[in-house]
Amino acid sequence: MNRANSRVSQDFNAFWSQTIGKEGKLSLKCDIDNYPVTTTDKAGKTHLVFWICDGNTQLYPKQRSQGVRWFVSFYLQLKASEKTKSRRVFLLDEPGANLHSKAQGDVLKLINKLGKDTSTVVYTTHSPQMIEYPKLFRVHAVQRDGDLEDSPTTIIDAHRLGAATTDTLSPVLAAMGADLSQHQVVKKKNNVLLEEMSGYYYLTAFWKLAGSKRVAHFIAATGVNKIEVLANMFRGWGLDFVVAIDDDKQGREVFKNLKKEHFGDSEEIAKKKLLKLPHGTGIEDTFSIEDFKKYVLDDEAAVIAASVTDFLKTAGRSKPVMAFHFALAVEQDAIKMADLSPDTRARIESTVKAIEEMLAEDA
Known part of the structure; x- marks a missing residue:
């Protein structure tokens, strides 16, 4: 006994x-x-x-x-x-x-x-x-679908967290700043603010694939509309940061607002801190169509007529979950840079280089 x-x-x-x-x-x-x-x-x-x-x-x-x-x-x-x-x-x-x-x-x-x-x-x-910040793909937000007492309850899954109210997401936002004094999640320097968790997983994987030695701490918002809130929080906390967002309609609008509010509407200053991702209108466009089907979608028979980003708008697939599986495969060396097409490799390298240059300016 x-x-x-x-x-x-x-x-x-x-x-x-x-x-x-x-x-x-x-x-x-x-x-x-x-x-x-x-x-x-x-x-x-x-x-x-x-x-x-x-x-x-x-x-x-x-x-x-x-x-x-x-x-x-x-x-x-x-x-x-x-x-x-x-x-x-x-x-x-x-x-x-x-x-x-x-x-x-x-x-x-x-x-x-x-x-x-x-x-x-x-x-x-x-x-x-x-709440585990690196595992936001597990999180579902639950909120009332209105202000009335008999309003139905709405469940919002991980890849649509940006649709939740700020009040509902407050534990998530707090988790991102938790233990700030010990810098367990948010660091004082080299922070890269991203739109959502899919970007976090892809860029973490790209960083390893490219063999970058530059320290980068990727911080994912819960949608592009939350980037400005995060930027204000980081500015208030006195933390250095750069921003990388999609080059789509919403991303360009946020870029314009950040440039005006944080950098005096100066293009010269803003380009040292803000980046519209250089390939396509979403980070998934970093991949060639064939590479995306093989290594991310895991469905080489899929028909992608235009861009990967356009395909995902109607595909009904969870972007964070796909990105997580890709990042996990890279982390486990199941996918290496040499496995990817020359086009994808070049896009990954140029994306990583663009962020590295902003972080070098931030150092």
């Missing part, structure tokens, strides 16, 4: 990073006991008894805080699901609500690592600590 307790406690502490005092860790303990003779209907019968311990202090679960009890319970549920290979769906409303922000990070670690092959976890949250 002691060996089992030690094994479970060690595994538990791989997820629970909080300490009691300077070094104290929690441990989980289970033992066999007998009911006292004063318990008439159960006298002498054996039963399991549980404790949550720290150091020399041994307490029953009900004596611990609500947050610790919830975390231990969730850990045990996921662990049991993993051990028994039971396929379960966990639906959680505001998980970790009784935990502080650092402990909520432990909840995310638990969700991502434990039972990931057997369990699906779906949860609602208003906490920025429960």
Whole structure:
């Protein structure tokens, strides 16, 4: 029993990073006991008894805080699901609500690592600590479709987050600025503001494919209409940034507004900080049609009559998810620069170079 307790406690502490005092860790303990003779209907019968311990202090679960009890319970549920290979769906409303922000990070670690092959976890949250900025493709926004009490609820998926209200997206925006003092997400320099998550994934992949040595921190908005909000936030925080946006109607309008509001309507100053992506009207046009069908769409039989961007307007495919899969393949070296056509390689290199030059000006 002691060996089992030690094994479970060690595994538990791989997820629970909080300490009691300077070094104290929690441990989980289970033992066999007998009911006292004063318990008439159960006298002498054996039963399991549980404790949550720290150091020399041994307490029953009900004596611990609500947050610790919830975390231990969730850990045990996921662990049991993993051990028994039971396929379960966990639906959680505001998980970790009784935990502080650092402990909520432990909840995310638990969700991502434990039972990931057997369990699906779906949860609602208003906490920025429960939102992973690099994984916004997982996020759905939920809001009322009007101001009336009986207004229906609207669910907005990841590739349409830009349609959500600023209030609904406030946890996402807060997540982007979370732990700013420690610079875990947003850095002081070399920030590149992008329209959406698909741009984040593509440019992260392009940076690796091109072998760029220039440090760049890509920050995705939730739509081109949110770029100006982000730019104002970064300016208010005193952070250096450049902007890379699509060369389409909306992108050109945002470019014009940023040039006027942030750079005194000076083309000379603005071009050092603002970039309309140089190929086509969207970042997907960086790919040749054949490369896009093979390496991004994963459908070489697809018919793309005009541009890739035009095709995507009616394709019904999630841009962030496709971009994520491409970036993952690049990260795992399943796709290399040499695999791409000369046209695609040249476009990737020129796009990376254009952003590198802005960052060099920003240094």
